[in-house]
Amino acid sequence: MMEEIARAKLNLALHVRGREPDGYHRIETLFAFCEHGDVLRVDEGEGLSLALEGPYGGALAAEPDNLVLRAARALRDRFAVRNGATLTLDKRLPVASGIGGGSADAAAALRLLTSWWGLAASEADLLEIARLLGADVPACVLSRTARGSGRGDALVEVDLPGLAGTAALLVNPGVPVPTGPVFRAWGGVDGGSLPEDFRLGRNDLQVPAIHVAPIIADTLAWLESRPGATLVRMSGSGATCFALFEDETRRDAAAADLAVARPDWWGMATRLC
Numbered sequence: 001m002m003e004e005i006a007r008a009k010l011n012l013a014l015h016v017r018g019r020e021p022d023g024y025h026r027i028e029t030l031f032a033f034c035e036h037g038d039v040l041r042v043d044e045g046e047g048l049s050l051a052l053e054g055p056y057g058g059a060l061a062a063e064p065d066n067l068v069l070r071a072a073r074a075l076r077d078r079f080a081v082r083n084g085a086t087l088t089l090d091k092r093l094p095v096a097s098g099i100g101g102g103s104a105d106a107a108a109a110l111r112l113l114t115s116w117w118g119l120a121a122s123e124a125d126l127l128e129i130a131r132l133l134g135a136d137v138p139a140c141v142l143s144r145t146a147r148g149s150g151r152g153d154a155l156v157e158v159d160l161p162g163l164a165g166t167a168a169l170l171v172n173p174g175v176p177v178p179t180g181p182v183f184r185a186w187g188g189v190d191g192g193s194l195p196e197d198f199r200l201g202r203n204d205l206q207v208p209a210i211h212v213a214p215i216i217a218d219t220l221a222w223l224e225s226r227p228g229a230t231l232v233r234m235s236g237s238g239a240t241c242f243a244l245f246e247d248e249t250r251r252d253a254a255a256a257d258l259a260v261a262r263p264d265w266w267g268m269a270t271r272l273c
């Protein structure tokens with residue numbers, strides 16, 4: 001048995017620069033990754049199979065073509081693999097929530113099966129396969145801090161001193177928000193490029209996402225009122241919002257408050273990688 005973590009992805013800032021004729025959007029974003037996420041395990045088996053467990057496994061039970069299996073098949077076909085794999089996904093991240101759960105799972109499958117099958121696949125090979133699976137999947141293959149442009153799949157790794165280890169609290173108000181409709185609700189006005197300091201940036205999908213799911217505004221307001229929060233923003237197309245904290249003590253206090261004040265919301269106390 002081998003296992004791989006599918007780290008939650010955060011967009012520390014996300015600027016939408018324009019809409020392409022094919023309906024996709026040009027974005028500039030800063031990707032960062034959390035210490036925690038879903039967990040994918042592999043064991044021996046005939047053919048490819050996937051079992052789901054964990055708090056959000058049920059939410060994916062009806063998914064006809066899980067991204068994990070799509071990634072596994074793409075890798076198997078590319079490298080003419082004859083062996084099978086029995087996969088188990090411990091789904092801890094809420095589905096369709098702006099933290100790339102599905103993308104991170106697909107990326108974890110590529111990394112895990114490369115080791116499990118002993119393939120001579122380079123990171124560049126995995127990035128190429130990832131691009132076909134979704135705009136966010138290449139960033140999740142790296143799972144390292146990076147600036148993304150184009151569709152979010154042209155990546156440049158960045159080293160931001162002091163970012164690793166930053167205490168963070170992720171909060172989701174329990175409403176699944178599909179990505180396509182949020183991009184389509186974007187107002188079409190280019191607010192300018194992503195500044196070097198992501199704290200001075202924005203998430204341009206915040207306003208359209210609040211339009212789709214108004215409870216996101218309450219989530220942001222709740223996080224903003226937490227002592228010690230230094231930055232509060234929505235991630236991706238929502239609805240998950242995050243707060244970065246001065247220290248873990250105040251992050252933990254906020255997480256404890258959440259469990260009491262909003263027991264029906266999902267929260268994850270973590271640190272940036």
Ligand SMILES: C[C@@](CO)(OP(=O)(O)O)[C@H](O)COP(=O)(O)OP(=O)(O)OC[C@H]1O[C@@H](n2ccc(N)nc2=O)[C@H](O)[C@@H]1O
Pocket residue numbers: 011014023024025026027029097098099100101103133134135136137150151152179180181183235236237238
């Ligand atoms: C918004 C972001 C920010 O990181 O994250 P999530 O909210 O999904 O986590 C990503 O751009 C999402 O990437 P991903 O979820 O892989 O998107 P895809 O499956 O490729 O596309 C889903 C839909 O989103 C829209 N889309 C996606 C990326 C992009 N640059 N422009 C778009 O317009 C398209 O309508 C597309 O049909």
Ligand SMILES: Nc1ncnc2c1ncn2[C@@H]1O[C@H](COP(=O)(O)OP(=O)(O)O)[C@@H](O)[C@H]1O
Pocket residue numbers: 060063065066067068094095096097098099100101102103104105106136177179236237238
């Ligand atoms: N392993 C998976 N985890 C989550 N979603 C998946 C998975 N496989 C397929 N999907 C589909 O992909 C959609 C987007 O998922 P996800 O990547 O979690 O969105 P987001 O990036 O906004 O969090 C889901 O609504 C679901 O239908």
